[in-house]
Amino acid sequence: MIKKTHYYQQVYDVVRQIPTGKVTTYGAIAEYLRLGSPRMVGWALHQGELNDSVPAHRVVNRKGELSGRNHFPTPDWMQSLLENEGITIKNATIQNFESVRWDPNTLEEAH
DNA sequence: GGATTGACGTCTG
């Protein structure tokens, strides 16, 4: 159902589908959208206008580390949001990452 | 128009 709009539009769409209390990785999004490069995801999130509808704080690198917290108004902002959703974070790193990990590929929707 | 960078990931050493 993903329209052939700009790639970052697709990234937003996927990020928006991330359920509360769950997180995903750049690689998962890149793979799902077939961007071919996880950098595109991070690049899109940064270059694209961060809308409140896009929980970019739920997107982390494959290590579960909040690598993008540096781009938020405050480094604690990202962590606070995730903790508020029930995700345990220690030192800007998601604990129990595999438990809260959510991949768009699991949706197995139209592809 | 060429070179560099970027909220990263995977492979090789």
Add this chain to the structure above:
DNA sequence: GCAGACGCCAATC
């Protein structure tokens, strides 16, 4: 298992 290098596509300088 850790460290370093390469790749990826697009945008910016």
